[in-house]
Amino acid sequence: MKSSTRNIVFATFALTSLFTLSGCFEEKAKETATAPTPVVEIAPAASAPVATAPAPKPVAKPKPVAPKAAAPAPAPKVCENCGTVVSINVIEQSGKSSGAGVVVGGAIGGLIGNQVAQSKDKELATLAGAVGGAIAGNAIEKNMKKTTVVDVAVQMEAGGETRILRHTVNPNVVIGDKVKVENDLVVTQ
Secondary structure: OOHHHHHHHHHHHHHHHHHHHHHHHHHHHHHHHHHOOOOOOOOOOOOOOOOOOOOOOOOOOOOOOOOOOOOOOOOOOOOOOOEEEEEEEEEEEEOOOOOHHHHHHHHHHHHHHHHOOOHHHHHHHHHHHHHHHHHHHHHHHHHOOOOOEEEEEEEEEOOOEEEEEEEOOOOOOOOOOEEEOOOOOOEEE
């Protein structure tokens, strides 16, 4: 049942389209049929010679002009001090000993060694405590004076060289940042 209804609808649509199109063609045919056709009369051949117009002189064609070459685009300005951060390396440097740690550590170590040891081994314990205290005091002093430096590698725009710039304070840049080098320090742009 659905198939027959669909076929009827399709046939109706096809016929309507056909009549619509044929109506358009009939209107076009009526327009051309009603337009007057021009009448051309042919004169009888005359026995007198017919004068012909002189042939037109050839006109010189203008020569093609080659297009002017466009001025080359100005080269982009290259910043001599600009570049891109390619790596960041944080380095901890141990501090330098002034000798105060050795002296203080040796004195404290000797005192502790003397108090811990029994009476016959006091000299040996004091000496061992002083040496151990001096070594420990030196290490503690160096650890207290350690510093952290940041090495920033920058690939320069001009020339493509890579410069490594050492900072005692973190410059707060990340890999890929565009930076400028001023006074051997990295500055964000």
